[in-house]
Amino acid sequence: DAKTTQPPSMDCAEGRAANLPCNHSTIxxxxxxxxxxQIHSQGPQYIIxxxxxxxxxxxxxxxxxxxxxxxxxxxxxxxLRDTAxxxxxxxxxxxxxxxTFGTGTRLQVTL
Amino acid sequence: xxxxxQKPSRDICQRGTSLTIQCQVDSQVTMMFWYRQxxxxxxxxxxxxxxxxxxxxxxxxxxxxxxxxRPNLTFSTLTVSNMSPEDSSIYLCSAADPDRYTFGSGTRxxxx
Numbered sequence: 001d002a003k004t005t006q007p008p009s010m011d012c013a014e015g016r017a018a019n020l021p022c023n024h025s026t027i028x029x030x031x032x033x034x035x036x037x038q039i040h041s042q043g044p045q046y047i048i049x050x051x052x053x054x055x056x057x058x059x060x061x062x063x064x065x066x067x068x069x070x071x072x073x074x075x076x077x078x079x080l081r082d083t084a085x086x087x088x089x090x091x092x093x094x095x096x097x098x099x100t101f102g103t104g105t106r107l108q109v110t111l
Numbered sequence: 112x113x114x115x116x117q118k119p120s121r122d123i124c125q126r127g128t129s130l131t132i133q134c135q136v137d138s139q140v141t142m143m144f145w146y147r148q149x150x151x152x153x154x155x156x157x158x159x160x161x162x163x164x165x166x167x168x169x170x171x172x173x174x175x176x177x178x179x180x181r182p183n184l185t186f187s188t189l190t191v192s193n194m195s196p197e198d199s200s201i202y203l204c205s206a207a208d209p210d211r212y213t214f215g216s217g218t219r220x221x222x223x
Contacts, residue, residue, distance in 0.1 A: 034211075043203050043214030044154070046112070087153075093210045098144060101154040 001100040002027045002090035009106045012082075018075040020105050022088030025069040030092045033064055033071045037084040038104075044087065047073065078109045113138050113206050117215030124194055124222050131190045132218045134204035139184035142207040145177070148217070149200045157202075160187040194222045 005023040012018040024033065035047040048055055048062045050071075055062045061074040075082055087104040091097075114137045124130050134143065143160040158179055159167040166179035181187045191198055201217045 036212075041217070041219075043115075043117075043205075043216050044212075046211045046213070049211065097142075097207075098156050098159055099205070099207075099212050100156065101146075103153050 002031055004088045004090055004102050006086075006088055006102065006105045008103065009108070011108050011110060012075075012078045014079055014109050014111055015077055018078040018082065018107055018109070020073040020075075020086050020088075020107065021070065022073070023070045024088070024090045027068055027090045028092075031090040032093045033062065033068075034089045034091050034099075035060070035062065035073045036087045036089065036101075037082075038087070039081075039084040044101075047086075049093070078107075080109050080111070083107060083109045112208050112211060113140055113213045115204060115206055115213055115215040117204055117218060119218055120216060121219040122221070124220065126195050126222055128194055129190055129192045130194065130220060131188050132202055132204070134187045134189070134206075134215055136185045136206045136213075140206040140208065141184070143181060143187045144205040144207070144212075145179060145187070145189045146203045146205060147200045148203065154203065157189070160189075160204075191220065194220075196222045198222050 032049045032051050034049040036044040038044045050062045064071045085104040085106050116135045145157040146154040148154050156169050157172045160179050160181040162181045178190045199222045203217045204215045206213050
């Protein structure tokens with residue numbers, strides 16, 4: 001997996017959009033950008049993934065730059081339950097190979 | 112996506128003993144993995160559990176300390192052997208679906 005870089009922590013007010021950045025300047029052509037989150041004392045939870053087009057699902061939106069060297073995960077209306085560590089991972093899909101976690105971003109949503 | 116049941120959810124063990132953690136997936140999956148998460152740290156891959164053959168261990172992890180079984184496509188176990196306080200961590204199993212990974216809720220192990 002290509003190395004990713006994320007800020008160690010971020011704060012967001014409840015109800016506002018949380019925008020979590022990720023740099024992956026060495027990403028390969030066959031690697032997707034995956035986002036997972038880990039709420040305290042739970043296993044990581046899949047959020048979203050994409051290759052080069054922007055993606056949206058019921059949890060979040062993923063914006064990938066045209067050069068694919070960075071991306072942003074957007075939680076449109078953050079709630080207290082979104083407080084977690086968010087991991088951005090560059091990983092080839094369809095190969096079922098091991099997933100490598102970096103240090104992630106600790107998002108704190110406050111009232 | 113697959114659903115994983117992992118047990119026990121937590122345990123307190125005496126040093127020198129062993130603990131076996133079980134991971135059951137509700138569907139057949141090709142790949143299963145075991146991770147360790149030390150307090151305040153990210154997840155570190157211990158090994159890939161291969162069905163019908165020996166597990167593939169990452170650097171720093173050995174079979175004698177962390178024996179793994181994978182008897183079929185829905186089940187795996189991880190044993191933490193001859194435990195010491197340094198083994199106190201959360202242990203998680205994971206299963207690979209074609210395009211995403213599912214994780215168990217973890218086993219919080221405390222060695223005293």
